[in-house]
Amino acid sequence: MKAQVKWLGEELFLGTSESGHTLVLDANGGTLAPSPMESVLISLGGCSSVDVVSILHKAKQNIQGCTVELNGNRVDSTPKLFDTIHLHFVIRGTDVNPKHVERAVNLSADKYCSVALMLNAKVSITHDFEIIAC
Incomplete structure (x- = not known):
């Protein structure tokens, strides 16, 4: 690449x-x-969202939307690296099983998201989710 x-x-x-x-x-x-650092957050969110949506589709979950809100904290010293990033997934759908969403988010974070796996060496990445029925 x-x-x-x-x-x-x-x-x-x-x-x-x-x-x-x-x-x-x-x-x-x-x-x-x-900014370049904002694009890192966007890339992390994009990478994770691709995984979560794909996994939920494979699990035959009826999702209509997936949004991830990211909050990154940067250290005060130079270079101003991220020290923590939190991802909050908002899944919209009908009869979406929370166990499937939890599994999808965990698989993305621990196994599939290349961006998260690269950042993990230096950044504490956490995540949670909510499901909104529609």
């Missing part, structure tokens, strides 16, 4: 993936686009 990041000027950068997709990053605290 390859990517390129090009400086656009000021504190803006354009990332281009090997597949040709682009993402603007703003090192100025995310004023005009996500």
Whole structure:
């Protein structure tokens, strides 16, 4: 897998993936686009959500929505790494079994989410979920 990041000027950068997709990053605290650290949170949420939705579909759970809210805490010293990240999954569906959701979230965190597994060495990652019947 390859990517390129090009400086656009000021504190803006354009990332281009090997597949040709682009993402603007703003090192100025995310004023005009996500900051690189915000994009790490988004990537973690995306990776985990893909797993959770896939696992729940395979378990034949009738889900209509999956949102994950992420809260990352960064240390005060430089480099300002994340020390904790919490993921809160909100699953919407009909007759969704909490045991299946718990299993899906745990499998993502412990086995499948590449982003979480990379971050685990330095970051304490926790998660929980709620189910909203619709």
